[in-house]
Amino acid sequence: MVHLTINDTPVTAHPGETILEAASRNGILIPTLCHMEGRHKVGACRICVVEVQGMKNLMASCVTPATDGMVVRTSTPRVRKARKILYELMLSDHPADCLHCDRNGRCEFQRLGETLQIRESRFEGRRSRDFVDDSSPSIVRDTAKCILCRRCVTVCSEIQGVGALSPQNRGFATEIGPGGSLRLGTAVCTNCGQCTVVCPVNALHEADSTEAVWKALSDPRKVVVVQTAPAVRVALGEEFDLPTGTLVTGKMVTALRQLGFDQVFDTNFTADLTILEEGYELLGRIVSLLRSKGLVDDRQLETLGLPTHMAAHLPDPVLPMITSCSPGWIKYVEHFHGTRLGHLSTCKSPHMMLGALAKSWFAGKAGIDPKSLFVVSVMPCTAKKYEITRPEMEQEGLRDVDAVLTTRELARMIREAGIDFARLPDSAFDSPMGLSTGAADVFGVTGGVMEAALRTVYEVITGRTLPFASLHVAPIVGLEQVKTASIVLENVLPQWSFLEGLEVRIAVTSGLDGASRLMDGIADGTSPYHFIEVMGCPGGCISGGGQPRSPDPDFRQKRLEAMYREDEGKPLRKSHDNPDIQALYAEWLGEPGGHRSHHYLHTTYTTRVRR
C-alpha cells in the first residue's frame, strides 16, 4: 500500500494507482475531461491538474502515479486558476452555440464549465476548424466542436481495433479524423458508433433521423410502423432519470403510440424468427459437411425432417458459422476478412427481417398498400442506420426499413412531444409481430443469440430441453471479451444418430477486437468451433453506439441483468414455441430456409477494401 496525503487527509493508494484514482476512491473529486475510466490515459486536456509538494509544475493527476509520502492539494488558488485558464482556452476554440446544440444539457464540456464555475471567457481568437463531415449514413463528425480529447481514437483503435480516427496535422491545425481525402463515409469505419458514446461534446454524434420520422408521422398518407430492438427497453429509462437497469417495455410501447405510430411491433418477434432461420441454417451446414464426407446418406437425409427446400439444396458446408445480426460486425468482416464471407450466416438482422415482412406479409394481410408503409426501427445501434442503406436491403423496389432511430433519438422525440415518460402506463405490442419468447430478449446481450439458438437447435436434435439451469448456458453469460463452451450431444433422436457424441464447440465474443482474434483462428485453420456469435460492441447491443451515455460504471452489468429478467419473466422461453412464428410459417413463409425465406429474410455480403 502507498500512503500519501491529499488535502491534508492521509489516504492510501494501491500500487500503480494514479492520484486521480486514489483521490476518487477516498471521496475527493478532481474534475476531468479527457479521462475515460480505466481505458484512456493520455493527459491530453490537463483539467485534472493538482499541486504536488516539491514539484515545480502542476501535475495531471490522471497520469501521475500516487507515491509514498506524496503531499497533494487538489483545490488551491493556483490549481483553480490554472483549470479556469485551460477551460477558457478550450472555450476560445469551441463554438458557443450550446443553446441549439444536440448535447445541450448533456454535454461534459458544458457541465465542466459549471463545476469549474467559469464566469467569463477572456480569450478571443481564430477558430481552428469548422468542417462538418456528414458523408456517413450513421455518424456525423463536427470538427468545430472537437476538443481533441482523443477518447474516440482510443475506443476506435484499441477497443474496436478499427482505427478509422487518428490525429491529423499538428499544432493549431490538429484535427481528429480519417485523414487525407477520406471521410467517415469512405474510410474503413464500421459505423459501430462507440465513438459517439464516448465523445464528451457534440463532435461525434449519430446522423439525425428524427426529422424524417416526425415528417412521416405527420403525413396522413403514410402508415407508420415502428419496431424496437431488445436492448432499447433495458436502457431507455435512463434518459428519463430512472435507475440503470430499469425495464421500461410497457412504457416504451405507450410512448410510441402517443407519438403517433400506427403499429408498434417488436423486433423480438423477428429475433425468434432469426433463431428458426439461423438454427436450421446451422443444422443444414453441419449435415452438408457430414454428407460431403460421406457420413450421411440420401436415406438418412430424408428422415431428418429438414425443411424440404433445404434438404434439396443443402447450404455450403462452411463452419464455423458466424452470426450476422450486428451490422457493424458485418462491415468489419467485409473490410478485414473479405475472403471469409462464407462463414457468415446469410440471415438478415432481425429488424431488417421485420421491415421486409411488414411490406410484404403484413401489408397483404392488413390490406395496406406497401408503398404507403413507412417502417421505423428504434435501435441501440448507429450501424443500423447504415445497414438500411445497403443496396440488397430491398424487395420489389421498396426499402425494407425507411428510418432508424437510436435509443437516444427516441428519448429526444419523447421529450420534445411532452410525454411524461416515467408516469406512463404500460401497454402491449401490436399483433401480428408483437409476441416474442424469452429467447428473443437475450438477443441484445453478448451470448444471447447463441443461447437462444442452442435452446432451439438442441431440442430439434435431441427432443429434449437444453439441460441448463433456467436455460442459461452459464459459460457464455457475462461480459468477458471471448467466452467458449462445448455441449456434447447425447441420446439424440434416432434420425440424428450420426450426431451422437458430437461435441458442439461454440465461441462468443463482443467488441471487434475479440472478433478479429477468432477470425485469425479461422484463417490459420486452428479454429475448433462450429458456431460463433459476434456482436460488434463490447457487451453486445446493451452498450451499442446508439444507447444512452451512462455515468454508471456498472451500466453494462445492470442492463444485462434487466435483459435476463425480461427473458425469465416470459411464459415462453424458446423461439420455436412462439405461436405467432408458427402461424407465420404455416400461413405464408412455408418453412425455415424456404423460397420466401430466402427472398425476404436472407441476404448477401460484399468484400471491401482493407485499410
Next chain:
Amino acid sequence: MMEMSMELRCDQAGAPESEQDRYALLRQVISQYEAKESNLIQILHMGQAIFGCLPEDVQRFIGQEMDLPLPRVAGVVSFYSYFSTQPKGRHTIQVCLGTACYVRGGKKVMEALRDHLGIDVGETTADRRFSLEVKRCIGACGLAPAVAIDDVVYKRVDPNRLADILGRHA
C-alpha cells in the same frame, strides 16, 4: 537489394521509373523494416524517396503492407512538414523568413512570389516547375532578405524583380 534501398536518397536518385517497380521496391523496404510500426517514419522516408512524395495511394499501400489503418499513416505524414503528399516541382523555392530576412522585407518577397506563381506555401505550380516553401533562417542573414532556389542563394531580393530570378530556372 538491401544496399540499393539504403543508398536511396531523398531526391529520388536511383528510384525506378515504372510505378510497378516502385511499389515492388517499397514492398522490399517494408519487409526489410519487418513491417514494424516503430519503423513507420523510416519507411515513409524511403517511400517519399522512391515516389518523390507520399500521395494517398502510396500511404494506403504502406498501411496495407504494414497492417496499419490508413488514418494512422496519414496522421504521421501530415504531422511532419518533411513529408509531402504532392509531387514537388523541378525547382524548390525557399523564402527565408528568419528574423533578419523577416524584418528586411522577406514577407513582401513571399507575397510577391505567391502572386506571381499563383500558389500558396507548400504548393507546386500546375506546370510542376516550382514548389514554394518557407525556411526559418538559412544562415545568410547578412544577405537579407534571402531566397534560395535549389542550391542557389539570392541576396537582397527585390520583390519587383522576381521574374528575372525565376527566369534563370527553367
